[in-house]
Amino acid sequence: MNSSLVAHTTLSDLGAGSQVAMFGFRACAFGNTKCCCLLNMFKDFFGEDSGGRVLGRFMRLAESLGSNGFRQLDLTVPNAIRFTHDEASILSAISSMQQGAYTQSRAHMTWLLARAPRSEEMNIISDLASFFSARDMIVESPEVQSPRTPGGRNVPPTLSLVARE
Secondary structure, eight states: OOTTBOTTOOHHHHOHHHHHHHHHHHHHHTTOOOOHHHHHHHHHHHOTTTHHHHHHHHHHHHHIIIIIOSSOOOOOOTTOSSOBHHHHHHHHHHHHHHTTOHHHHHHHHHHHHTSOOOHHHHHHHHHHHHHHHHTTOOOOOSSOOOOBOTTSOBOOOOOOOOOOO
């Protein structure tokens, strides 16, 4: 077994948002974007007007991480249900941005790029988080899994205050 795979968690465990995000990212990272089925799937998920823009942002993310970063990312094959630690960081960057945790999202991008991310790279993550949020899809990551209702729909995280002594 590949030791770089995240143990005991699959994309199925993380929900539809994470599955679509990782499918889109992997397709772009491996250069499998010429198939009209991919664009049609994104149009089905995000709407006729937004599908191409979402796919375009995944292409820019893959280009940025692949060309502008200072480390090689470990990725699995496009249709795999398992994922690597680097892929988990991609999900975490988007998930953190969805939850308004900009600093945490930036930290994941710093790890992925092996340098401080540029504003354009953070804007890509912000755009992706917004596209998913607009469709009421939460991108979950292994580090922060959102609670689910009994019907299986994602519930946005709630704020809880803890008193410290």
